Amino acid sequence: MKPPKHAPRGGVFLSHSSKDRAFVERLAAVLKSHGVKYWYSAAHIAGATQWHDEIGRALQRSEWFLLILTPNSVRSDWVKHELLYALNETRYKARIIPLLARSCKFSRLSWTLKEFQFLDFREDFHQGCRKLSKIWGKKLTNGAK
Secondary structure, three states: OOOOOOOOOOOEEEEOOHHHHHHHHHHHHHHHHOOOOEEOHHHHOOOOOOHHHHHHHHHHHOOEEEEEEOHHHHOOHHHHHHHHHHHHOHHHOOOEEEEEOOOOOHHHOOHHHHHOOOEEOOOOHHHHHHHHHHHHOOOOOOOOO
16 A cells, blocks of 8 residues: 655654664654654653543544554554554555564554555664655655765
8 A cells, every 4th residue: 555645744643662762762853853743652641641542632633653563563552552543544544654663573463564565664764764755755864864
């Protein structure tokens, strides 16, 4: 499934395992430096809030869904819940992008993932950012040389 080519105005939801925070923070820094709105739990959930409600609101607001794939994320119940939500939302049609951050058995999350265009970040983070920017028709150059 090929995503539409336009920059995310409504924001990007970063679905990930908390154990992969370093990769997510690196990606978020690139997105932020290019004015792309993003949401991920560690950066946007304040202490003592109903975190599951915050995740739900972010999923409802976001326009794109980036699925960070690692061995940790394929074992995460919350990543699976987030992905199932995105798969069932019409507005995410062709706007779910799996990012392969580390080799893993991604079919554990959903058998449908093989139908999506994956972006491979395993060997070259900067090349992965460039490929993501092509999908959006936006140059992500800072930190993605």
